[in-house]
Amino acid sequence: MFTVSTALRGPSERAAKLARVHIGVTIPLLTITLIPFFARLYVRVWPVWRFGWDDGLIVAGFACAIVDWALLEGEMFMTPQEITIPQTIAAIRLAYLAIPLWGLTMTLVKTSVALTLLRLPLNHGVWKPMLYSILVAQAIYFIGDTVYIFTKCRLLYGAWDFTQTAFCDCTSVYTDMLVSSVGSAINVTTDILLSLAPMFVLWKLRRPRRERILVCCLTGMGLFASGSSIAKAVMVGKWGSAEDPWALAMSIATWTIVEQFVAVLAACGPSLKGPIQRVLGRFGILLTEYGSHISFVTIPPSRGGPPGGAWPRGLRHRYRMLRRGLRLCAKYWLGTGNTM
Numbered sequence: 001m002f003t004v005s006t007a008l009r010g011p012s013e014r015a016a017k018l019a020r021v022h023i024g025v026t027i028p029l030l031t032i033t034l035i036p037f038f039a040r041l042y043v044r045v046w047p048v049w050r051f052g053w054d055d056g057l058i059v060a061g062f063a064c065a066i067v068d069w070a071l072l073e074g075e076m077f078m079t080p081q082e083i084t085i086p087q088t089i090a091a092i093r094l095a096y097l098a099i100p101l102w103g104l105t106m107t108l109v110k111t112s113v114a115l116t117l118l119r120l121p122l123n124h125g126v127w128k129p130m131l132y133s134i135l136v137a138q139a140i141y142f143i144g145d146t147v148y149i150f151t152k153c154r155l156l157y158g159a160w161d162f163t164q165t166a167f168c169d170c171t172s173v174y175t176d177m178l179v180s181s182v183g184s185a186i187n188v189t190t191d192i193l194l195s196l197a198p199m200f201v202l203w204k205l206r207r208p209r210r211e212r213i214l215v216c217c218l219t220g221m222g223l224f225a226s227g228s229s230i231a232k233a234v235m236v237g238k239w240g241s242a243e244d245p246w247a248l249a250m251s252i253a254t255w256t257i258v259e260q261f262v263a264v265l266a267a268c269g270p271s272l273k274g275p276i277q278r279v280l281g282r283f284g285i286l287l288t289e290y291g292s293h294i295s296f297v298t299i300p301p302s303r304g305g306p307p308g309g310a311w312p313r314g315l316r317h318r319y320r321m322l323r324r325g326l327r328l329c330a331k332y333w334l335g336t337g338n339t340m
Contacts, residue, residue: 010077010080010081010082010083010246011077011079011080011081011083011246011247012080012244012246012247013080014244014247015077015080015244015246015247015249015250016077016078016079016080018247018250018251018254019076019077019078019250020078021250021254022076022250022253022254022257023076023078025254025258026069026254026257026258026261029257029258029261029262029265030066030069030261032265033062033261033262033264033265033268036265036268036269036271037058037062037264037268039268039271040055040058040268040271041055041059042271043271052115052119053112053115054111054112054113054115054116054119055112057108057109057111057112057115058108058109058112058264058267058268060108061104061105061106061107061108061109061112061263061264061267062109062264064101064104064105064108065105065109065257065260065261065264067101068098068101068102068105068256068257068260069257069260069261071094071095071097071098071101072094072095072098072253072256072257074090074091074094074095075091075092075094075095075249075250075253076250076253077246085163089160089161089162089163092160092161092162093160093161095160095249095253096149096159096160098256099145099149100145100146100149100150102256102260103141103142103145103146103183104142104146105260105263106138106142106187106259106260106263107138107139107142109260109263109264109267110134110135110138110190110191110194110263111135111138111139112267113194113222113266113267114131114132114134114135114194116267117131117194117197117198118131130193130197131197134190134193134194137186137190138186138190141182141183141186145179145183148179152170152171152175152176153165153168153169153170153171154168154169154170155167155168155169158170173239173240174240176239177236177237177239177240180233180236181233181236181237184229184230184232184233184236185233187226187229187259188226188229188230188233191222191223191225191226191229191263192222192223192226194222195219195220195221195222195223195225195226195266198215198216198219198270199215199216199219199220215270218266218269218270219266219269219270220266221262221265221266221269222262222263222266222267224262224266225259225262225263225266228255228258228259228262229255229259231255232252232255232256232259235248235251235252235255236252239252
């Protein structure tokens with residue numbers, strides 16, 4: 001944790017290096033996340049307007065993630081330097097206000113994913129209760145964590161002004177780590193459940209194996225968000241005894257932003273199925289023999305035949321041979337009846 005002595009020393013060489021790593025990781029990740037994000041918006045508004053609550057929540061969640069990323073940039077110092085105590089307090093204040101924004105981002109993104117999964121026509125006794133339980137747990141944690149953040153000190157500014165902590169009656173740093181650990185456990189659990197749930201749905205739909213692999217890879221990116229949350233929890237656990245709080249703060253900030261961007265990436269990733277499928281088709285790699293427009297999210301109603309009038313390879317030939325055989329049989333029996 002920060003003290004007057006650590007603040008006066010300023011960011012170390014290691015902290016400056018980790019700050020550069022933060023910029024080098026988060027900016028490319030933000031750029032990559034924009035691709036499936038806009039792909040999702042595109043398929044939801046064109047050619048038919050299908051923009052729903054889940055899409056609105058993912059837009060709000062991504063916006064919060066970008067604002068959170070901007071707030072954490074205030075504590076990034078690219079070179080080792082001595083800074084004043086007011087500069088340190090300002091950086092800590094921005095980082096502290098980014099905590100509830102992180103909680104809001106994860107709640108919005110996970111609510112969006114859960115609402116998307118609830119729209120799927122899957123009749124299973126555990127399916128809806130599990131998703132509603134995830135929504136309730138995430139909402140309760142977000143509300144509780146936000147209340148704790150803004151009430152942990154009798155005077156709010158004591159949460160970031162380490163020169164006034166003794167006069168603001170704040171909770172101990174170990175209480176902070178306990179609250180953070182509980183939040184990490186909830187986030188890891190919900191990340192894993194929401195990442196594995198689409199795979200379960202896809203398996204129930206009995207889609208071709210190649211399509212299953214592609215969509216599982218796209219939705220399974222949420223497991224990387226779980227890994228980021230675990231890594232961040234490990235870093236937060238060292239906060240009470242950190243010798244270089246600046247360097248540790250850089251690492252926590254990096255894993256926090258990675259977790260949010262990867263969560264958005266996983267939530268919007270299935271929208272890339274169509275473009276990836278078309279690209280693979282140009283190289284002769286087909287995910288499906290027919291009905292390539294079907295995904296694990298959009299299931300067109302059955303009309304008694306292959307979707308769009310397309311027939312699987314070889315089925316039309318077998319159908320013609322069967323029809324010809326039936327005609328020959330009918331002609332034979334009719335001919336036999338006439339001779340009798």
